[in-house]
Amino acid sequence: MGRSPCCEKVGLKKGPWTPEEDQKLLAYIEEHGHGSWRALPAKAGLQRCGKSCRLRWTNYLRPDIKRGKFSLQEEQTIIQLHALLGNRWSAIATHLPKRTDNEIKNYWNTHLKKRLTKMGIDPVTHKPKTDALGSGSGNPKDAANLSHMAQWESARLEAEARLVRESKLLVTNNNNNIPQALPHQLGSANTNPAHHFINRAGGAVAPPPCLDVLKAWQGAWTKSSNSNNRAECNTLADMIAMDDLESPTSTLNFPDANPHHSFPNMTHVGGFGTTNTTTTTTTHDIHHHHQNNGVESEHNVNGWKSCYSTTTTPTITKVVNINDHHHHHHDNNSHMVAPPTPPPEFKERNMDTTNTMSLQDIAFACTDGGAWFVDGFRAPGSGGAGDSMAVPAGALSNIMEGFADVFVYNPDEPNSAVAAAGENSSNGGGGGDGSCGASGIFEENKSYWNSILNLVNASPAGSPVF
């Protein structure tokens, strides 16, 4: 036998709510709370069933509901979470404050799904459609790149999901974020991906990934939107400046006396076309010591510079004017050779102020075709240590390119978008408008896959994500 209906439906009104009905419902809930939904309509004087009242309240009348256009960040979050969670709208909604699952679901069905389809990406699997590879973008090169990304992403998601799960166990076992030893400190034989968290100041906490990655994204978006100049917020400097960075997305916090110290060790791999020199910093998180062909140089995280010797622990000095010191490079006229520089649009990006690292942070593309990899990660064939996470061969360039425009792409301000995937872009650079045309579509694809990398971070403890 079927279930009995939630309430007696005969004579009950259906369809759109009138302002009067809304007022009655609001007034009643404000005074009494909703209590039992089943009993509410009679008490509130409404000819509706309790379920209808509940839906009207939760999806529309609730005071903490944000209405209106979805921001870029919200869109990205939805897409990312959907890639991981599928149609679990309520789970997705928990990471989009003030948005209801119904609204997100509708937005997905009416906007995002279509847009992904248009980009040649299957909105269900979040992978490029097979036929799209050949004909979707009209550009075989784009399709090939996309295929690489998909291939790599698939393997990666698997590994990272494992990482997240294991990290949770670690955190649990360590009693609420008591600092843990890093793989380097534990011994190098550990190949468990769960140990690949970024080093922190003092070699202390290696927190599990969480939605603080998205927090950083959303913070940047919000900040730049407020200043009406998103382009000003494309670098970590802008994010660092956001001491008031609020997280609407994550409930996890990892205490750190000085979050500005939370930067990774990095290793430069490849570059300069000749010697695949790999030099890893081992001392300071905020300073990236760097050597090519025996010549030393450095990369510094925003706001810091070093007075270093080439062989000893550098002395780190906070730079007063952080905007002047995105990177400190010695030019070719000095005794130093200019190191390969990350394209400006993603220098220092994603090194957030919130004590977490995005998986995107494993690498920064360099103009020489090489890349900076955060400790514990390496490019294929780079011969990294046993505790490195390898990137499948063939994927590196795609990864590098994938780092480009997530932050800066703004469909409302096409000219502000950094469409090309850095100076080593292989698809011809594309136009500045990431919102239309084959090139634009490809840029969106890169951004898309890039952003999915963050998904494995997107599981605050206790969330329904995993």
Add this chain to the structure above:
DNA sequence: AAAGAATACAACCGCCCCCGT
């Protein structure tokens, strides 16, 4: 200007899970 198509969004429906009894 009007009709039809497309889009956007609110609301409904039915299934399922949780929890109290």
Add this chain to the structure above:
DNA sequence: GACGGGGGCGGTTGTATTCTT
């Protein structure tokens, strides 16, 4: 442990609005 009510969830439909021809 079984049962039933309440509420959550995801899929779908209905309707208003906007766009296109």
